[in-house]
Amino acid sequence: MVSTAAVPNLAFRQLRGQRSAGEFAAAVRRAAREIGEQVACDARYIGRVESGEIRCPNYAYERVFLHMFPGASLADLGFSARESVRGRGARVVSEPPPTTGPTTSAPSTSASSAFPPSTSASSAFPPSPSRPALLPRDTETDDFPEESDVLRRVFMTSGTTTVAAASLCLGGAPASAARVSLPTQRRVGETEVNAVEKAVRQIRLLDDRHGADGLYRRAAQPLREAYELLDAGTTARRATSDRLHAGAGELAISVGWLAHDSGRYDDARSHYAEALATARLAGDAGLEAHAFCNTSFLARDAGRPREAVRAAEAGQRAARTLGSPRLLALLALREAGGRAGLGDRTGCDRAIGRARAAFDRGMAAGDPEWMNFFREAELELLEAQCWSALGDWSRAARHGRRATALQDARFTRNLALYRAQLTGDLARAGRVDEAAATGHQVLDLLTRVQSARIRGMLAGAARVLEPRAGAGPVAGFLTRHQESPPAPPGSPVGPVGR
Template identity: 75%
Template sequence: MVSTGAVPNLAFRRLRGQRSAGEFAAAVRRSAREIGEQVACDARYIGRVESGEIRCPNYAYERVFLHMFPGTTLADLGFSPRESVRGRAARSTAFPPPPPTLHSNPDEESDVLRRVFMTSGTTLAATLGLSLGGTSAAAATLPHPRRVGEKEVSAVEKAVRQIRLLDDRHGGDGLYRKASRPLRAAYELLDSGSAARRSTADRLHAGAGELAISVGWLAHDSGRLEDARSHYAEALATARVSGDPALEAHAFCNTSFLARDTGRHREAVRAAEAGQRAAQPLGSPRLQALLALREAGGRAGLGDRTGCERAIGRALTAFGRGPSDSDPEWMSFFREAELEMLEAQCWSALGDWPRAARHARRATRLQDPHFTRNLALYRTELAWDLARAGRAEEAAATGHEVLDLLDHVQSTRIRGMLAAAVETLKPQRATAEVREFLDRYAATASV
């Protein structure tokens, strides 16, 4: 058994050598920049690691440490295996980095969602197995009462991470229905089970709520907007029942995003403001920045340029404070590229096409190539903004880049945005570059 007391990490302390904790933290930040990571490492963080309070680093820190000390493993650095770390520390780890390839099969990969549950607890295996077989009697396999433990909660948390990882690579269209199955299993656990400990119950509520948001996002991205609205509402209800402000802020964040995309701009503003209130005790400037940008998007849709600019200003200030250990796990996507993209969408909604195009171009240049779906999204936004700004040849060239990616990304939302850019370009068909792109788009759309 693992001791509940903190065990000093002497191996990590030896690696620091004669450097002070502050000097070592600075070396960690330099190494992070070398590989494109952002970590908020300071002397306090180093102290927490050396004291054993941090038994396993999140994935961003893991990449940095293994870059600093090539050929080592986490065990060599004095850390515990990730699967042995329970409670909030396990929940706060960042997502595993997507593999570097862009040429994998999304249908094969989405089967991972099934395997996550099939290998994590007999009740979940039976429940999900029946669901996959089209049987509606899954609930009958759950004994009453059911004591929910580590295996079941870990399965829910793992499903959340896996869904997000696959979405980053392929978009929501091919994943939504498969991801709905583990979501049903998670809520069946909540409805029919009882956790042995309060901490387990809290993790199960948080995991189920995050799973609802993840599935809601897949619905959103694949054009199933009413389904997305329902899933986000389910997550918000779970947050309220369990008193989880982090989950509540996340649910409001996505609700605001959906409201903006469906033209309900006042609702987008209200949801973003509610999210900012929920997030206040969490101490995450980056979360506040994202919620301020959600508000800005809603205000832009209302034509409120002044309110939009103020919200963008708050977002830039908060983002400039840097990452924090209190940043939620799901925000791994929110880097400078996403900041630029969301600002581009604000200016686009306000009709300032040249300014929107500048920010969208920055987003495409800054984006991590592992986030394939976002690469396609940002380039689609850029093509649209360039087309509306009258720069048809540049828009066509960017459109070709989007088509190059759509073999690997299944996103109704992105295809809809690209179709809008195509309509804007059609009057410029006499231009050879535009005609070539339009012909290629038409051939692709007809397949």
């Protein structure tokens, strides 16, 4: 069944009423959260539905729409029956159910398909009351249900399209960063790819020095521009195209990390999912492993330890052929963190053992550039977090001390994080004077580092120490902590790290 012209979905348009597409998208995201679904609805998605490009929503969106408009059917909302857009002769179809393994053959099997035009419109139901906007949420592929709409940035790989002038700029960040301009031209080539790769390095450098809070909003613009380059298409040679996909995916992960570290978990989930989709489309196992690594980390921090384990295991599968024992070690530690969150001490210990064995094999040519932070200090920190999650505070503190002693002072943000972790573990282990002294060191570093994560961790340690406020060193730390800027609402307060 081939259709050549889109028929606008008038019923769905009437549901939106006087709200803007963005406001209606926010209402959809809120409704999704009410029923435990995860979608990344935005104004673009609403526009695609209303234009008739999307004939039938995927299963996640279907459940959300039917929740928003009780008593309505998909037909009432202007959609075609699912079976009518899944015929054998259909040119493009509605999203399939999630698959269980990586695929790189076509966008329609890895990052949600585009849809044929709508062929029906019916009477509308009154729109539901307006709901406040929320940050977008996405789900990942592989072990996770329903890919989100943000993954539908299908990357054109042929043709020539004028690329508008764009800039990859982090100006105004806590430390000034160089401006990287992308010239207007009809072919995406080395200049553009180099600019994307440079933006990734700039973001990582500034994060290491200053933390995420002041960077996230600025970093979102270069990310949009990188994906615009992909959308524009390229006649560059395959090697350049592969670099552009990899660079855009790594940029998505870097921006996702800034969101993650500043407590914007929904935004981080969206960016990591987009990176994973890019990896699947490009057949890039290294990028896929990185996306799963960060997804696992985010799931652990967000209180979804089982998902953290699944994502880490998926990352290990992707990384097996990459020739990087250090990457396998980090992914094993991500798995250990998830198992610790499940209270699985034996599974956690085994994963840590695999991580240490892989780490001891040393560096290799296959180690990705982004892993420059993963040294012995980080290994010790991640193990400390595992024992902390399992309630073995003394053991956690031992590894935390090693981490702080080994950490390179140039990584200011990580040094603050390691000491914040140690402060909490010492406080819970009853070593309150040492905890207070370490807490002072964290406060010293927070004059240079902006990280909601670190402030949240320190706030958690301070709450543990409050019953001991009468002790001299503890009282001094608590007084100073109270006078420092507070952690933003919703910041993590438990054992978290990079």
